Amino acid sequence: MMRLDKAKQRFATFGVALAGILAGSAFMGCSDSNVAGNSAETGSPELAGVLYLDGGKPAALARVQCVPSHFDVLHDTLPGFFQTVADDSGAYVLDSVPTGTYSLEAFDPESGKMLLVQHIEVPDSGRVAISDTLQSSGYFALTLEDESLDGVEGSALVVGTTILRHIKVVDGVILVDSLPADSMDIVLQLNDGAGEFHFGVNVPAADTVEIVLEPDTVAAPVDTIIKRYVASLAWPVEVDSSVDTYSSDIPLAIRLDSSNCDFAELDSLTGRWEAYRFTKSGSRSASLPISLSYFDTESQQALFWVRVDSLNVSDSLELVFNTSRQPVYALDVFPTSRAYTAVYHFDDGVETISDEAEKQGYVATGHGLKSVDGVLGNAASFDGSSYMVVDSSAACDTIRKTHLNYAFKDNFNLSLWVKLDRVDTIQTIVAKGQSQYDLRFSPDSGIVAQFYHKAEDYKDSTSDTTSYRMVIAAGASLVKAGQWMFVSVNGYWNYKMFIDGVVQDAKAAKVDWPEGNRSEGADLEVGRMNAKTGDVEYFKGAVDELFISRSVRNDAWISASYYNQKPGSVWPKIVAK
Numbered sequence: 041m042m043r044l045d046k047a048k049q050r051f052a053t054f055g056v057a058l059a060g061i062l063a064g065s066a067f068m069g070c071s072d073s074n075v076a077g078n079s080a081e082t083g084s085p086e087l088a089g090v091l092y093l094d095g096g097k098p099a100a101l102a103r104v105q106c107v108p109s110h111f112d113v114l115h116d117t118l119p120g121f122f123q124t125v126a127d128d129s130g131a132y133v134l135d136s137v138p139t140g141t142y143s144l145e146a147f148d149p150e151s152g153k154m155l156l157v158q159h160i161e162v163p164d165s166g167r168v169a170i171s172d173t174l175q176s177s178g179y180f181a182l183t184l185e186d187e188s189l190d191g192v193e194g195s196a197l198v199v200g201t202t203i204l205r206h207i208k209v210v211d212g213v214i215l216v217d218s219l220p221a222d223s224m225d226i227v228l229q230l231n232d233g234a235g236e237f238h239f240g241v242n243v244p245a246a247d248t249v250e251i252v253l254e255p256d257t258v259a260a261p262v263d264t265i266i267k268r269y270v271a272s273l274a275w276p277v278e279v280d281s282s283v284d285t286y287s288s289d290i291p292l293a294i295r296l297d298s299s300n301c302d303f304a305e306l307d308s309l310t311g312r313w314e315a316y317r318f319t320k321s322g323s324r325s326a327s328l329p330i331s332l333s334y335f336d337t338e339s340q341q342a343l344f345w346v347r348v349d350s351l352n353v354s355d356s357l358e359l360v361f362n363t364s365r366q367p368v369y370a371l372d373v374f375p376t377s378r379a380y381t382a383v384y385h386f387d388d389g390v391e392t393i394s395d396e397a398e399k400q401g402y403v404a405t406g407h408g409l410k411s412v413d414g415v416l417g418n419a420a421s422f423d424g425s426s427y428m429v430v431d432s433s434a435a436c437d438t439i440r441k442t443h444l445n446y447a448f449k450d451n452f453n454l455s456l457w458v459k460l461d462r463v464d465t466i467q468t469i470v471a472k473g474q475s476q477y478d479l480r481f482s483p484d485s486g487i488v489a490q491f492y493h494k495a496e497d498y499k500d501s502t503s504d505t506t507s508y509r510m511v512i513a514a515g516a517s518l519v520k521a522g523q524w525m526f527v528s529v530n531g532y533w534n535y536k537m538f539i540d541g542v543v544q545d546a547k548a549a550k551v552d553w554p555e556g557n558r559s560e561g562a563d564l565e566v567g568r569m570n571a572k573t574g575d576v577e578y579f580k581g582a583v584d585e586l587f588i589s590r591s592v593r594n595d596a597w598i599s600a601s602y603y604n605q606k607p608g609s610v611w612p613k614i615v616a617k
Contacts, residue, residue: 109142111202155174177221179217268616306335391405404430429563430444434563459522466481475492481579482513
């Protein structure tokens with residue numbers, strides 16, 4: 041299945057014909073910045089995130105600033121409260137940002153790498169989280185048809201940013217360097233009234249793109265086009281009536297296909313996708329966080345993720361595409377404030393596997409994996425000798441603001457779709473080393489979750505003298521070779537396991553563990569037991585929609601996730617209006 045690149049995915053409320061927005065810029069005329077702190081949310085607008093260099097290295101001490109969309113670098117001065125410096129972990133916070141539309145710029149002085157994220161809408165209150173990787177700068181060479189302009193100087197700028205470059209025409213060519221590696225609208229002004237040009241350019245990282253400036257053409261006026269799609273949030277008829285009818289902040293996958301969407305028409309349009317929840321009485325929610333996993337005109341399939349603020353089953357969900365609305369950078373569907381630590385959809389490849397949680401800190405590397413059809417889009421296929429490693433997820437990576445080093449007493453949820461090709465041998469599906477936590481399959485017991493506890497002294501001088509494993513197992517009769525199943529495990533004392541949305545009648549057992557050598561030094565892996573000794577218990581099958589959270593999930597969240605993602609059915613089902 042054809043996939044959008046990551047820039048387009050992050051530009052989630054995009055117009056389909058619009059390129060992505062992730063890029064970089066250098067700063068001009070910046071004053072000294074303030075060091076970013078880890079302030080708590082106050083209810084006032086805030087722009088925050090974590091910045092990285094190649095390989096997940098934090099962009100420590102990178103200069104960061106947000107720039108209003110109307111900013112004119114030739115005449116305006118950027119206030120100091122719009123500027124800061126990332127801390128040692130690459131984290132930044134801008135907590136005095138008024139409501140409006142902005143660009144985020146970042147620059148690492150040591151490497152020269154940059155980031156530019158345009159069209160960020162900051163709401164009246166709340167937190168907009170943008171985490172990303174700085175890139176090498178790019179260039180463009182513009183060929184003019186007028187030889188009389190040789191030697192003329194001028195400037196190139198991007199409105200709504202601090203990008204400003206001095207230019208000179210040499211042999212009919214203008215070279216503009218140190219630019220963001222992405223799409224932007226350039227204003228090119230030549231001195232002494234020699235001319236002004238407006239054009240769009242897509243600059244590659246660490247490379248040069250050549251442009252021939254064609255005569256300006258006047259575009260014909262275009263009528264506003266609005267497409268509406270509506271889906272009822274009422275539970276599917278097969279849902280147990282005892283399941284809660286209300287829950288909040290649930291991410292739902294919303295699918296479009298040829299039955300409800302004209303892909304050829306949308307592919308030619310630019311605008312904004314938005315999502316809303318509305319009640320029977322017609323009241324409408326604020327715009328909901330929405331992001332795009334893929335939009336494939338060839339297969340005529342599209343998948344959006346929407347974080348529904350209130351899953352009241354008497355309400356409906358509305359998806360709107362509006363060509364009169366400017367595209368903006370999306371709010372996060374899987375935010376840290378809702379306890380998402382790592383989220384893997386596997387839709388953009390299985391060599392480097394993107395983390396779609398807000399911090400995007402846990403990029404994974406696939407070793408021998410293949411991309412196959414999954415429950416939603418693509419899945420990762422494991423052949424019995426392949427595996428996936430979540431990069432730098434061991435406890436020694438203390439720079440992270442979130443972590444995967446959960447203990448048996450921590451709030452924790454692990455949810456995923458899994459398909460086993462064989463059910464006659466023990467296999468490890470997910471493991472954080474040999475002695476922290478794991479999810480495995482056993483022919484005798486079914487799905488088995490284990491959390492390891494090491495005896496330790498408590499601060500009140502009482503002694504915890506026993507090391508043990510907390511083990512919960514269920515579903516021996518439910519696991520079928522070649523069939524997808526949804527598994528969700530809650531930790532924190534009251535252990536629960538859900539299979540296909542149903543809580544299993546299984547009690548967690550405390551098993552003595554004399555060795556007591558619990559370690560957080562291993563990376564999280566999928567597909568094998570990361571063991572220095574013994575059988576690594578390779579997994580053969582497929583995994584999709586892997587979510588890891590630092591919170592237990594309630595029955596409604598788990599049921600909604602199961603029925604929303606379940607293969608062979610669509611809920612909530614979108615209807616074009």
